[in-house]
């Protein structure tokens with residue numbers, strides 16, 4: 001993001017304010033609105049939420065007064081108010097994809113069945129798209145990237161959340177000619193595979209967050225989703241299904257990771273390198289572990305206090321999630337560059353695990369719910385075994401047989417809801433890459 005402060009200040013001076021449209025003013029959306037309102041050269045010009053009061057609260061938290069906020073119900077109103085320089089509040093997310101002055105649409109709902117529509121409509125209307133909703137990205141990101149290319153706009157994941165934050169380190173290391181062998185993130189929210197929105201309710205209320213979202217963090221789903229996004233953007237894969245999830249000490253994290261991420265034959269935990277991982281004890285940071293075959297560089301790394309090698313870890317001790325997302329918006333409009341995008345077809349998939357024993361005939365639920373959680377597997381093993389791509393599981397999904405807690409669900413075990421746009425787009429994506437995944 002070098003020089004982005006100057007570039008944004010210049011846009012402000014020239015009156016070329018970047019107008020962003022935001023869908024979802026929940027915990028992340030509202031912080032994003034505030035951060036963007038405080039920045040130069042960019043504004044949260046139109047914000048939508050099905051809970052309308054969330055939009056008004058978001059503008060108020062940002063210090064925007066009622067006289068500068070206009071409520072739009074129609075596209076004509078949204079266009080008119082935006083031309084007047086108002087902050088536009090709406091319940092109708094279609095206006096974000098359609099309003100003339102929106103340059104970049106940001107999905108911050110975390111709901112794949114919502115994200116698919118926002119992204120497709122916005123790009124078909126020649127808006128760039130930032131998918132903070134990484135849950136959507138990992139199921140149809142390859143399709144969306146191609147749709148962006150077709151429309152001459154940029155589709156990208158967001159800076160600030162772990163996948164975008166670690167891509168900065170990945171790109172930094174590779175630009176210097178280093179070999180990255182592991183990329184990953186610290187595990188926030190201690191793992192609790194059995195949790196559900198009821199068991200986390202007190203904590204979620206205290207932390208002012210959605211119980212479903214917190215459930216998806218604690219049961220590991222979000223971490224698996226994030227590793228899948230990293231994998232799809234780099235070609236790195238999980239070493240084993242679900243990753244190893246080792247622990248490192250907060251104090252000696254880099255030194256610990258330099259040992260842990262050796263190959264098994266060298267005393268570490270890994271069967272191979274070029275993998276994605278998560279680590280307990282080092283949150284909220286992200287890291288890449290690098291190596292070199294060159295003895296002089298190995299000596300120089302030691303001299304620069306990075307340790308004796310042959311592995312060294314570059315660690316970023318923070319990721320500011322939503323607060324960094326506006327930088328992705330700026331990077332798209334000013335530098336015409338994405339933050340994190342799938343390389344091509346999926347490299348890994350987020351797959352479905354039974355959270356408890358499930359019975360034939362019962363309906364189950366998806367992300368952040370009561371009956372399932374996500375894991376990560378390579379795309380190849382997902383298609384070979386027929387593992388169920390997690391975001392396709394919704395509350396209309398029915399079990400066709402009994403399974404035990406911990407089972408990796410396969411397509412023959414469930415009746416998926418085939419009526420959703422998400423399901424249909426995912427089928428299109430599988431066709432694009434001819435990967436043999438057997439959706440009906």
Ligand SMILES: NC(=O)C1=CN([C@@H]2O[C@H](COP(=O)(O)OP(=O)(O)OC[C@H]3O[C@@H](n4cnc5c(N)ncnc54)[C@H](O)[C@@H]3O)[C@@H](O)[C@H]2O)C=CC1
Nearest residue numbers: 024025026027028049050093108109110114133210213321
């Ligand atoms: N909460 C956190 O700590 C973090 C969340 N994220 C990601 O940010 C995204 C949002 O997460 P949160 O803000 O925590 O969720 P949230 O549940 O607090 O907010 C989502 C908002 O989207 C709104 N929404 C749902 N459907 C909609 C629709 N059709 N049209 C308009 N608005 C709609 C909801 O009413 C809600 O206000 C997710 O993708 C999540 O993974 C990323 C990093 C950290």
Ligand SMILES: N[C@@H](CC=O)C(=O)O
Nearest residue numbers: 187188189217222223
């Ligand atoms: N990445 C977090 C959740 C927020 O994004 C986690 O690992 O729990």
